[in-house]
Amino acid sequence: MDLHNASFNSHDCGDCPIRHRAVCARCDDRELEELEKIKYYRSYEAGQTVIWSGDQMDFVGSVVTGIATLTQTMEDGRRQMVGLLLPSDFVGRPGRPAAAYDVTATTDLVMCCFRKKPFEDMMLRTPHIGQRLLEMTLDELDAAREWMLLLGRKTAREKIASLVAIIARRDASLTLDGTKGPLTFDLPLTREAMADYLGLTLETVSRQISALKRDEVIVLEGKRHVTIPNFDRLLEEAGDDSDGGMLV
Amino acid sequence: MDLHNASFNSHDCGDCPIRHRAVCARCDDRELEELEKIKYYRSYEAGQTVIWSGDQMDFVGSVVTGIATLTQTMEDGRRQMVGLLLPSDFVGRPGRPAAAYDVTATTDLVMCCFRKKPFEDMMLRTPHIGQRLLEMTLDELDAAREWMLLLGRKTAREKIASLVAIIARRDASLTLDGTKGPLTFDLPLTREAMADYLGLTLETVSRQISALKRDEVIVLEGKRHVTIPNFDRLLEEAGDDSDGGMLV
DNA sequence: CGTGGTTTTGAGCTCTGTCAAAACTGGTGG
DNA sequence: CCACCAGTTTTGACAGAGCTCAAAACCACG
Numbered sequence: 001m002d003l004h005n006a007s008f009n010s011h012d013c014g015d016c017p018i019r020h021r022a023v024c025a026r027c028d029d030r031e032l033e034e035l036e037k038i039k040y041y042r043s044y045e046a047g048q049t050v051i052w053s054g055d056q057m058d059f060v061g062s063v064v065t066g067i068a069t070l071t072q073t074m075e076d077g078r079r080q081m082v083g084l085l086l087p088s089d090f091v092g093r094p095g096r097p098a099a100a101y102d103v104t105a106t107t108d109l110v111m112c113c114f115r116k117k118p119f120e121d122m123m124l125r126t127p128h129i130g131q132r133l134l135e136m137t138l139d140e141l142d143a144a145r146e147w148m149l150l151l152g153r154k155t156a157r158e159k160i161a162s163l164v165a166i167i168a169r170r171d172a173s174l175t176l177d178g179t180k181g182p183l184t185f186d187l188p189l190t191r192e193a194m195a196d197y198l199g200l201t202l203e204t205v206s207r208q209i210s211a212l213k214r215d216e217v218i219v220l221e222g223k224r225h226v227t228i229p230n231f232d233r234l235l236e237e238a239g240d241d242s243d244g245g246m247l248v
Numbered sequence: 249m250d251l252h253n254a255s256f257n258s259h260d261c262g263d264c265p266i267r268h269r270a271v272c273a274r275c276d277d278r279e280l281e282e283l284e285k286i287k288y289y290r291s292y293e294a295g296q297t298v299i300w301s302g303d304q305m306d307f308v309g310s311v312v313t314g315i316a317t318l319t320q321t322m323e324d325g326r327r328q329m330v331g332l333l334l335p336s337d338f339v340g341r342p343g344r345p346a347a348a349y350d351v352t353a354t355t356d357l358v359m360c361c362f363r364k365k366p367f368e369d370m371m372l373r374t375p376h377i378g379q380r381l382l383e384m385t386l387d388e389l390d391a392a393r394e395w396m397l398l399l400g401r402k403t404a405r406e407k408i409a410s411l412v413a414i415i416a417r418r419d420a421s422l423t424l425d426g427t428k429g430p431l432t433f434d435l436p437l438t439r440e441a442m443a444d445y446l447g448l449t450l451e452t453v454s455r456q457i458s459a460l461k462r463d464e465v466i467v468l469e470g471k472r473h474v475t476i477p478n479f480d481r482l483l484e485e486a487g488d489d490s491d492g493g494m495l496v
Numbered sequence: 497c498g499t500g501g502t503t504t505t506g507a508g509c510t511c512t513g514t515c516a517a518a519a520c521t522g523g524t525g526g
Numbered sequence: 527c528c529a530c531c532a533g534t535t536t537t538g539a540c541a542g543a544g545c546t547c548a549a550a551a552c553c554a555c556g
Contacts, residue, residue, distance in 0.1 A: 072397045074487055080400040082393035093386055100390060127375035134382045138341055141385060142348060144392040145330035149320045151399035152328040152447025156512065191535060199400025201513055206536055223521085223535065239322055404544065439503060452544055454504055471503065471553085497556105504551065512543085519536065526529085 011041060016112070021088035022062040023136065026128045038118040044105035051103040059113040060092030066109035067188050070101040071196060081197040083140070086170055090136055094120050107188050151199045154239055159198040160208040161237035164218060168228055183228040212237070259289060264360070269336035270310040271384065274376045286366040292353035299351040307361040308340030314357035315436050318349040319444060329445040331388070334418055338384055342368050355436050399447045402487055407446040408456040409485035412466060416476055431476040460485070
């Protein structure tokens with residue numbers, strides 16, 4: 001796998017953009033020093049595979065910037081995305097030797113990696129790291145269950161609207177966009193990746209996006225840039241109750 | 249909610265059937281004594297609701313015997329099961345005040361409940377409880393992701409075969425049935441509950457069960473009792489690779 | 497032997513998948 | 527600057543898996 005080091009390899013945890021959200025959120029200065037000793041950065045280009053399911057994993061880590069996906073594949077090639085990883089999300093499972101899913105960079109990606117064994121040792125000595133990881137894992141489980149409702153019971157149109165709403169919400173939270181005006185952002189996924197996310201074919205994804213555009217639920221500039229004129233309208237189309245059962 | 253106490257209210261943790269698998273698996277005698285002070289048993293009859301989504305939760309706990317389900321419901325009534333809870337599985341989320349899902353007893357059910365606040369305090373003092381809960385939560389997340397593949401990409405026939413395989417496997421592990429002969433067990437779910445599990449209608453569930461019976465993948469006595477003459481054949485029908493990517 | 501709940505079966509329809517072709521996009525090289 | 531190319535996206539025509547609505551069969555229970 002053709003990795004190359006990130007430009008900011010000697011990055012200081014103090015300046016890290018995910019400092020307060022990642023698994024290290026509650027570490028003090030001394031603990032961060034300890035982490036610095038076992039950490040390193042890796043960069044991946046959009047489309048690169050980070051890990052193949054079944055591969056030996058010698059590290060765990062956090063997404064710093066960019067987006068990655070977890071996917072499962074059946075023997076005959078049917079694929080289902082089972083995780084969407086945004087900055088601060090954790091990759092890998094302490095205590096398990098091999099990766100359970102394919103991890104792919106869907107945009108250019110920077111990961112903060114910890115050598116696995118030293119990290120596991122540190123988790124045992126530092127309970128609040130495990131506690132933070134438990135919180136994050138419970139959040140992921142909630143997201144997975146919301147996603148199960150989508151996969152099992154929503155129509156194609158509702159699935160697309162839900163996905164757009166999720167991405168809009170995440171984008172707003174990352175850019176700290178508190179404005180009440182129309183949301184605007186880029187879809188970070190290809191039609192095919194959306195299809196893998198939603199349990200649809202890419203043709204159906206394309207047709208439903210066109211339909212939502214025609215009905216003015218979303219506005220498109222080019223293929224990827226989206227504006228949401230009325231977020232509540234979008235949530236109605238998604239079949240969510242208005243309070244918003246978030247997907248992460 | 250019309251609860252009544254279990255007959256073995258003064259049950260000793262030492263005799264507990266889930267002693268070595270539940271969240272308390274690694275507790276020593278002193279810690280068990282501490283748990284005994286904050287624990288109590290509750291029984292539910294098949295069909296009873298344990299908790300409604302949104303309800304205040306004053307306890308967390310473990311399934312001791314029986315089976316419970318987690319379900320989500322959309323406003324228009326579409327339902328999706330998002331969790332299947334067997335003995336030793338954990339219910340509730342430390343640190344969250346309200347339940348996120350409906351919890352229902354699908355068979356007669358006994359739960360070992362811990363008062364929430366004291367349990368959270370004990371978790372902070374006793375890191376291995378949190379560590380055990382993290383392990384269990386990671387397992388549940390894997391199960392949820394396997395389930396997402398099922399919901400998003402499998403055919404109705406594959407879904408049914410997968411569900412039967414999961415239940416067979418769990419039943420075998422609970423009864424410690426090491427025999428290599430034909431597996432035999434009862435389906436603990438109604439056709440409707442299976443439909444909610446699999447993202448299908450109950451009619452489709454019924455038709456596909458009939459089809460699997462006609463093709464001799466499964467043998468039925470009555471509506472509920474199942475025999476699997478050839479487990480590998482069942483796994484093929486489920487679309488799983490033979491090594492068995494388990495659902496829990 | 498009714499009664500209510502569960503399960504099966506049937507007939508028709510719709511949504512989504514499949515297969516195929518065209519349109520669009522950005523990049524490369526002549 | 528234009529032609530070409532590969533990858534992505536859109537559009538079309540058709541088929542089929544699973545849903546809907548309806549009725550019948552089955553089952554446990556009083």
